Amino acid sequence: MTGALRRDGTGGVPDQDTPPSGPGPEDEAERVARSALTQILEPGDEKGGRWLRELGAQGLLALLMSDACGKGALPGATERRVTGLRARAAGVVPGQRLAAIRALGGRFVMPGDTEWPTQLDDLGDARPVGLWVRGRSDLRTWALRSVAVVGARACTQYGAHMSAVLATGLAERGWVVVSGAAFGVDGAAHRGALAAGGATVAVLACGVDVVYPPGHTELIKRIVQQGLVVGELPPGDHPTPSRFVLRNRVIAALTRGTVVVEAEYRSGSLVTARRAQQLGRLTIGVPGPVTSGLSAGVHELLRGGAVLVTDAAEVVELVGDMGELAPERTGPVLPRDLLDPRSRRVLEALPARRAVSCGEAARCAGTTDDEALGRLYELHSLGFVERCTEGWRLTSRAIRGSNARRGDA
Structure with a gap:
C-alpha cells in the first residue's frame, strides 16, 4: 500500500496499544466546567460561546447554576432563554459525564489541550466547548x-x-x-x-x-x-x-x-x-x-x-503539499501519433478504399514525387501501407487506426 499510513508511528493508524500523548497540566476544574457546559449549551451557540469567552467556563457554569442568574445576567439573553438554560443546568452534576466517558475508555478534549485541533478556533464563538x-x-x-x-x-x-x-x-x-x-x-x-x-x-x-x-x-x-x-x-x-x-x-x-x-x-x-x-x-x-x-x-x-x-x-x-500532483490525463497513444509530420501527411493522403499512384499521393500531400516515394517505403516498413498493382494502398491496420482517430475526434 504505497504511501499508506503505517502503524510504526510514521503515519496512519497508530498502534492501538499506545494511547496518544496526554495533555499538559490543565486545570481539572476547567475541564469539569467545560464538560458540564456541553450539557447546557447547544452546539454552535454563538451567544453561549461569547459568554464562555467573557466569563470563563467556571464562571459561566457557576452563574447558570446559581440563583443570581436572572434577567440581564447574560448579555443578549431573553428571560425565557435564561430560564431554559437554568432548567438544564439544574439537572447537571459536574464531573458525572467525565466519569462516564473515562469508563468507556474515552476522553474530553478542550481548547488548550495538546490534542485540541486549533483549526476549530476558526469558528470563533461557534467553536465547540x-x-x-x-x-x-x-x-x-x-x-x-x-x-x-x-x-x-x-x-x-x-x-x-x-x-x-x-x-x-x-x-x-x-x-x-x-x-x-x-x-x-x-x-x-x-x-x-x-x-x-x-x-x-x-x-x-x-x-x-x-x-x-x-x-x-x-x-x-x-x-x-x-x-x-x-x-x-x-x-x-x-x-x-x-x-x-x-x-x-x-x-x-x-x-x-x-x-x-x-x-x-x-x-x-x-x-x-x-x-x-x-x-x-x-x-x-x-x-x-x-x-x-x-x-x-x-x-x-x-x-x-x-x-x-x-x-x-x-x-x-x-x-496536499507542493509536488503532490495528480498524473497527467492523456488518451491512448496510437502508432501513427509517433510518425514525424511529413510521413503522417503522406499517410493521410492515401484514401481508405482505393489505391493511388506515388504521384497522386505526392500531390495530395503537397510534396515532391521523390519525397513521397521515400515516405511510402518508410510507411511500408512500419506496416501502414502496401504495394499493389494500382500503386499504394492502406493496410487494414492503418484503416483501423484512422477510424479510431476519427472516433476520438
Missing part, C-alpha cells in the same frame, strides 16, 4: 492531514462506489477520511478508509456512546477500534435534526477540504461545503449524471466555484 472522543489516536495529529467526504444518505450505487473509491485512495496516500457515520455516502467513505487499513474519523451529532444510525453499530465499533469517534454532545445525548446541521460545521473546520459526492439542492452536505468555503477551506465536488437529482446540488456547488475531481489523486493535488 470541547469534544468527547473515543479511540486511542491523537485527534489533533490526524486532523492536520484530513479530508471530509460527505454526501447523500439515500445515495445511488454510483455515489456509494465513488465515496468508497475516493476514501480508499485517500487512505492509501496517507490522508485521514472524516465523515458523519450516516447511511449512504458517509458510511461508504468510512468503509473505504477502513478497508485500506487507513485512518477515519466519525463526527457524530449525538453522544459518542450512542450508536446512530442503529444500522451502523458494527461500523462505529470498527471506527472506535481503528480510528476516532468524536462529538460535541456528552455521553448519552441523542441526535436531533438541528444537531446534524450544526455538527457539519465541525467537519468543515476540522479538515483541509470537503468533498461532496452526491447531494440534492437541499442537503446537509451542501451546508458542510458552504461552511468550508466560508472558513477558507477547499470545497470539492464529484460530478454525476446531469439527469440525477442527487447530483444537482453538487453541480450547483461546482458552478459556484467548487473544484471538480474524479479521483483521490486529484483531491490530494488540491489539499
Whole structure:
C-alpha cells in the first residue's frame, strides 16, 4: 500500500496499544466546567460561546447554576432563554459525564489541550466547548492531514462506489477520511478508509456512546477500534435534526477540504461545503449524471466555484503539499501519433478504399514525387501501407487506426 499510513508511528493508524500523548497540566476544574457546559449549551451557540469567552467556563457554569442568574445576567439573553438554560443546568452534576466517558475508555478534549485541533478556533464563538472522543489516536495529529467526504444518505450505487473509491485512495496516500457515520455516502467513505487499513474519523451529532444510525453499530465499533469517534454532545445525548446541521460545521473546520459526492439542492452536505468555503477551506465536488437529482446540488456547488475531481489523486493535488500532483490525463497513444509530420501527411493522403499512384499521393500531400516515394517505403516498413498493382494502398491496420482517430475526434 504505497504511501499508506503505517502503524510504526510514521503515519496512519497508530498502534492501538499506545494511547496518544496526554495533555499538559490543565486545570481539572476547567475541564469539569467545560464538560458540564456541553450539557447546557447547544452546539454552535454563538451567544453561549461569547459568554464562555467573557466569563470563563467556571464562571459561566457557576452563574447558570446559581440563583443570581436572572434577567440581564447574560448579555443578549431573553428571560425565557435564561430560564431554559437554568432548567438544564439544574439537572447537571459536574464531573458525572467525565466519569462516564473515562469508563468507556474515552476522553474530553478542550481548547488548550495538546490534542485540541486549533483549526476549530476558526469558528470563533461557534467553536465547540470541547469534544468527547473515543479511540486511542491523537485527534489533533490526524486532523492536520484530513479530508471530509460527505454526501447523500439515500445515495445511488454510483455515489456509494465513488465515496468508497475516493476514501480508499485517500487512505492509501496517507490522508485521514472524516465523515458523519450516516447511511449512504458517509458510511461508504468510512468503509473505504477502513478497508485500506487507513485512518477515519466519525463526527457524530449525538453522544459518542450512542450508536446512530442503529444500522451502523458494527461500523462505529470498527471506527472506535481503528480510528476516532468524536462529538460535541456528552455521553448519552441523542441526535436531533438541528444537531446534524450544526455538527457539519465541525467537519468543515476540522479538515483541509470537503468533498461532496452526491447531494440534492437541499442537503446537509451542501451546508458542510458552504461552511468550508466560508472558513477558507477547499470545497470539492464529484460530478454525476446531469439527469440525477442527487447530483444537482453538487453541480450547483461546482458552478459556484467548487473544484471538480474524479479521483483521490486529484483531491490530494488540491489539499496536499507542493509536488503532490495528480498524473497527467492523456488518451491512448496510437502508432501513427509517433510518425514525424511529413510521413503522417503522406499517410493521410492515401484514401481508405482505393489505391493511388506515388504521384497522386505526392500531390495530395503537397510534396515532391521523390519525397513521397521515400515516405511510402518508410510507411511500408512500419506496416501502414502496401504495394499493389494500382500503386499504394492502406493496410487494414492503418484503416483501423484512422477510424479510431476519427472516433476520438
